[in-house]
Amino acid sequence: MKLLSILFVIFLLLPGDVMPSTEFDANCRKAYQEILSLKFKDAKTIINSELKSNPSNTLTFLLENYIDFLTVMIGEEEKDLESLRNKRDYRLQQLARGDPSSPWYLYSQADIYLQSGFARVKFGEYISAGLDIDRARRLLEDNDSKFQDFVPNKLRLGLLHSLVGTVPEKYQWAVKALNFEGTIPQGLSELRQAYKACTQFRQFDFLLPEAAFFLSFVSMNLSGDKNAILNIENEFSKPPLFQLINESPLLRYCLASMKIKTGKNDEAISLLSAYHPSSSSYPFHYLDYLLGVSKLNRLDPDANMPLLKYVAEFRGLNYIRSAYQHIAWFYFLQNNQEMYTRYMDRIKLRGNNNVDNDKQSFKDSELHIKPDPYLLKARLLFDGGYYEQALMELGKFESSDGFSNQDRRLELTYRKGRIFDEWGKKDEAIHWYDETIQNGENDPSYFAANSALHLGMIYENMHQYQKARTKYQKCLDMKFEEYNFSIQQKAKSGINRIKGL
Template identity: 35%
Template sequence: MFKKVFLFTVFFALLTTQLKANFDFNNNCIKAYQAIFDLRIQDAQAHLRIEKQQHPQNGIIILLENYIDFFSLLVSENQADYNRLKNLKSTRLSLLEDQDSKSPYYLFAQAEINLQWGMLKSRFQDYLSSGLDIKKADNLLKENEKKFPTFLPNQKSIGLVNVIMGSIPANIKGVLQSFGFRGNVEQGIKKLDHLTTSLTQTPYNFYKEEVVFLLCYIETDLIQSKNSYQKILNLTSSFGDDSLLKTYLQGYIAYRNAHNDDAIKFLQRRPTKTGQYLNFPKLNYLLGNAKLNRNDSDAYVYLAKYINEYRGINYVKDAYLKLAYYYYLKNDIAKYQTFVKMVKMKGNVYDEKDKQALKEANDHAPDVSLLRARLSFDGGYYTKALAYLKDKNQADFKLQKDQIEYFYRLGRIYDALNKTQEALVNYQKTIYAGKQSAYYFAANAALQMALTFEEKGDKSRAVNFYHQAINMKNHEYENSIENKAKEGLKRLGAD
């Protein structure tokens, strides 16, 4: 009898040990994580199914399932999916609270889920809840850092939170700081930059791709760094060729930094194994825009494909407008008018691009030379852009908007060609002609002049033009331009 009781006790002890909640980022979980960052979600789910069978109490499973939802929503931007999945956040946090509290992943995993949902909520316009989630993540990460100061994954997320909180728009920063929202962009980026090398010889090396993804997000969307192109390109070169995320990051960073030919090359080189990857319509949106910038005859194919496949909340109006412009430049006025109507009927106005697309659709048809110059400039074809305008003068444009834009386009083109004096002259003409208008040209011209003088070390003139940019009201992109001007004043100690 004693022997049977003893054997039962040993068996039960072994069983409970095996079932005890823990965090084990084992090889199978690493494979799932890497598949997620390639956007091979089906492969990731297959690895997690195996892990659930072998180690059902592994808390890393909960974290990785949240990663899958995070990337799925980032890619799809589908409101219905967001509404359906966001309730899983509290369920997963509750499950994590029952895991091993002595593990460095205990607080870290909770912070990651809060941080990921904070970023998603911002994308879906739920700003208050987004801020609260990011603040929760910050508190958890700081507590975890005290307990486990050498736990490197913690530094990844602390760096990101620092940048997010440090890049809060100037017009709301003071209010949020009273609630403890404080960050430092430079420190955050420095921390992430350091991790790209310090992770290499550690058990956490698999986190490197995520660090690169975060740096790309930060330097293109949050701080809009002009010097990030080669840096991100070098960092993403270590990604495998079967990574769809690599395609997106390289294509996006090239497109945003006016390396248009590179963007087309990267986006056309995407891996194409059917059914293996997340459906990522935005790749076609980027490719269609890049091809339109280069005046490629097949630009419409990719813009139309984006519209047909995409079920999200952003860039639908902008895609229809770009299709309208494609046919306008082909002198197909009937199709131009058809797609202009679609801009007014379809899509949302959450994003600034869609707001601007709707405004342009309700305005006069663009001047062909100005439109060609604008698209060429956006693609980085500056000499070509200048050629469309160099034989023009103000009298060639009948509409006031076109006259203002003429000076503005010349200013931007000369600026990009490092012809500073010609740029400043045309920016000043833009301000004179457009400071009372509802178009953004004059305010942004003032902002560009301020940035130029700041770079030259001419503080007084930089401050003057930052104030001019702020004082112009009721125009397009007003909040964005004003926030950038206020950040400039802050850098100069003149806020």
């Protein structure tokens, strides 16, 4: 009997199949950081090292999927989506072999589904995307009930709870059928808690760039609160985020976007101009687009260069047509009509209409209506936060022949409303917004609808929630074509934020 016991122990110690593990160890942390810095080659080297030293660790499949996911989201090429799709089920099978007692076990499977869902949204596969995201949500909720202090869970659930209220109307039936609930305030609260935990607990500090990215995204696009944007922007100006900006193109993008959103265009240009990616970094061409747009908003004489670089090097789906229109505008303001026409014509030859900016650029190219130079300058200067200069251009327009055009007078009142709003002069903004709605409620342009949206935001921040709700609903009730998706989504976000108030 004793001999049998000894033989049994020896058998256990002999080399053989190793039980799979689910361990987010030092190599995984380091690879994760490299992935979020878009240094995919370096991350793959670390993953290979982990496979040699710890071949049973199933979380290498999650890391590989994250690389493929970001490649799809940033590069926007169909072949990369196809690759991600083809590898999904195999990676899920491998992750399911891991250790069920680990908080990473269900989470890792949820993240595969979530990344698949978001990637499919990017390519318009909304039904499949919804099913993937719902699978992710169920796994995350299950995992959260078991591991209530697991910060990665909070990050994902916070993002999902923020987004659920912005699902397009034609897909709301799916949200209701799946019993998926959430509000933007709930999601923001969860994201802030997760962000705070990343700054306090060393075991989760590697998640800080991701937490900052999610919190920035929701604050900028869904919160409707400029102070929320300023608060997270302030976090970027101090340790530990401040040191991470040079390493992370994603964080640089976040900070530049917040600078633009809060009227600090010069600072955004400085930040974007200082970006010099290493040869090992995956290219983030959108930063060239953002730099070109920001420089054009300042009316820089070289604003066309980053935009030309973008359309020359980017092979993805979005903002191609918008980039061509901005290049055309650059030449229009240089009085170069030949180059203006050339780049407006190129809009029809490349790109698609997935995002509102591209859709509007395509429509403008078909109409063959040249912009008014004063209104165009006012628009660009406003987008850059140069409000006084923008107002001066509107004054020039009022003294020009273009003032006799009814459609352009509607744009004039709208531009005045936007300028005074962002300038902090709310009474003047309300006046001009109301006039725009009165004169343009039945106009196919976006001016009246966006005026109603921003009136809703003003009243929401004044805690006049019934007035806010009325204006948001008015925005949703209007029939207009320009920037329809983004404006209506923001109105829905507004209604979602003040639900029950």
